[in-house]
Amino acid sequence: MAETRRKVLLAPVTVTPSKPLTPSHLKGLLWADVMYRATKTYADVTYRYSHTTYHRTEQTLGFWEFLDRVRPGADYAALSESDVGELYVRYRAEGHAPAAGDLRPYAEAIENDGFVHPAGARVLRLWAGHYERLGLHDPGLLAHQPPEFGLEEMIEDLLRLPHWVAETCAFALSVPAERAEPWRRAFTRTVFLAGRPVNLTGRFSFDHVAENGSVAWAGPVPSEQTAALRRLLETFSGTREVPTWVPVDMEVRAPSHGVAKRRPVHRDLYVATAQITVSELLVQVNHLLVESVLDGLIAHGDRLTLRSVAWLSSQTVPFAALRVDADAHRPEELRAYAGLTEEI
Incomplete structure (x- = not known):
């Protein structure tokens, strides 16, 4: 043979x-x-x-x-x-x-x-x-x-949703109160740039870098402090539509959690995928996750089950938080993009 x-x-x-x-x-x-x-x-x-x-x-x-x-x-x-x-x-x-x-x-x-x-x-x-x-x-x-791999495909491959959700929560949990409050007043504005953090750490400092180096966060800080980074990189524009996925569990871990402020809880995170692009998903889910952390709905040790549905309007589960914004296809109407349920 x-x-x-x-x-x-x-x-x-x-x-x-x-x-x-x-x-x-x-x-x-x-x-x-x-x-x-x-x-x-x-x-x-x-x-x-x-x-x-x-x-x-x-x-x-x-x-x-x-x-x-x-x-x-x-x-x-x-x-x-x-x-x-x-x-x-x-x-x-x-x-x-x-x-x-x-x-x-x-x-x-x-x-x-x-x-x-x-x-x-x-x-x-x-x-x-x-x-x-x-x-x-x-x-x-x-x-x-x-x-x-095209740029979008490469970033999608690196940004596995459960991993990105976990790292987003970890970053939000690490933001000190004196910076979190102004960020909340600014509606947790976040700019997504396309780049590879491991290639930039020698020139820029980041507040949180994912363990696999696929994504990093700088801020929240005044925009002039990230001007050089934003000049170097392009705003990420992922135009591919988001595919559905089977439900997946993940645990929220804070970088330095100290003493837990409450017992861990389990919630479902629903994401509406119909007519939504990768970049839209990042923006909308980021807002929901960060604001849920700042409001105490998500904390260290919590378990989240990520679920994809076409539209949130078809769900009857009780939500503790919703991300609602103008519909990209019908700007005169509002749409629910993501939702975090009450404790399960």
Whole structure:
């Protein structure tokens, strides 16, 4: 009986096409090629080397925005790697930090249309020639290789609802009274940004970070204290509709609970999923959870059962708290988005 071949993923970080290949770059590329050729003798190797993924980094997007701003309509077809590298040095020397709004059109064009700036495309064509002369395996330097997961799908995968609910409650329980009261008066306003907290902890401080690093909270604080973070990241806009799920239990845990103020209780958390998107769910359920914590309806040790229903109007269970807001599809009408039941 033939032995089943293993499957191996080889996914080196790409070199951004904004400068010449240096000896250290070449060393890395040669090692990756050796690893690929050696491993494929006994395993099925997927060599994932996607420039499409890394084109969306600030380093590349900022450079492209700089080129179009200072050299609009320029022809890059005859430039060498060194020529492009000198332009990149000029970009960094300028010291201009482009706003997220300036970079967004480039990021969207990359993701939706496979856009590559002419300067980047020129460098990649030169590199493809280097690969051919050196006899290296070309993993698709000139190919459009979008991520298998889109941004929304990735965030949905990271933000498993029970985990997100538990961490939201943990954060709200950690907010000191002197900050909780102004937050409540501001209707527990919360802004959801799309980013990966583990990549930001060196530059920004967070008040609470989930154990798996998928989500973090900064605040509640005056908006000017988070201005730099909001300039860096985009507001999360999840347009996919929320699927239903089977009921799931979870326990609320405070980061530092001390002595329990009351005995733990069990409640159901109902979420209406009909015609609601992921971003709408985050906003509406967040309000309900945070305000329930501040009102003492949710505390350390409580057990919540998360239930999805199409519409809350069809439920007859007694609710201790409801989240009601304008219906996104019929703004002149109100809708119940989520509800927390009385003790079970």
